[in-house]
Amino acid sequence: MHKHLETDPILKPSTKHSFGFWLYLHRGWGIVPLVALGLVLNFHELSVQNGYLMMLAGAVGVFAGTLLRIVCVTFVGPISKQRKALSFGNIITDGPYALTRNPMYLADSAIALGVAMMSRMPWLVLVALLIGAAITALIIEWEEYFLRHYYGQIYIDYCKSVPRWFSLHRLFHTDSYFKTRGRVKLMSAVRAESLTLLIGLIAILSFIAKAYLDIYL
Secondary structure, three states: OEEEOOOOOOOOOOHHHHHHHHHHHOHHHOHHHHHHHHHHOOOOOOOHHHHHHHHHHHHHHHHHHHHHHHHHHHHHOOOOOOOOEEEOOOOOOOHHHHOOOOHHHHHHHHHHHHHHHHOOOHHHHHHHHHHHHHHHHHHHHHHHHHHHHHHOHHHHHHHHHOOOOOOHHHOOOOOOHHHOOOOOOHHHHHHHOHHHHHHHHHHHHHHHHHHHHHHHO
């Protein structure tokens, strides 16, 4: 079943929820200006010699975030290209969704912080963290408002048992990813996340090229 969120007469969101919904619709493009800023600016940029570990950690963050997104897709299925509609089924509560209610946003945060770290500009990491946290909070607040409306007590009970972000005591829960299997084949999930893979690869190669030019030019 699909619900078109902008025209649903049942939902009466506040202005803040409406803005969170708008951010949700455009969330996929948030990484692009961050990559552009990291490549164009060199304000208080660390040298390659002093910042190579920061670059390495950033590349690991981009890779880990992309991998987590692929794992999530094996459970929830490919994200619909029509972002003005959501498909409703059973709430996914196993796999990474048994550890945190928002594994996709954790993955996106790892990618964004990884990109910022590869710029070798510590201030950009702080800016990405603060702005990313504000945007993610607005999106999650809208999503939780929306999910409570459509799933009711089932979603409320899920919120009580699984943290919004992460807790160690859930790590070895019987519903964790390592004890269950996703519903979507791995290669289908990889294809669904091909754009994320491409952007991540371009970002990593671009920052490596920038570092090379900084050394030899």
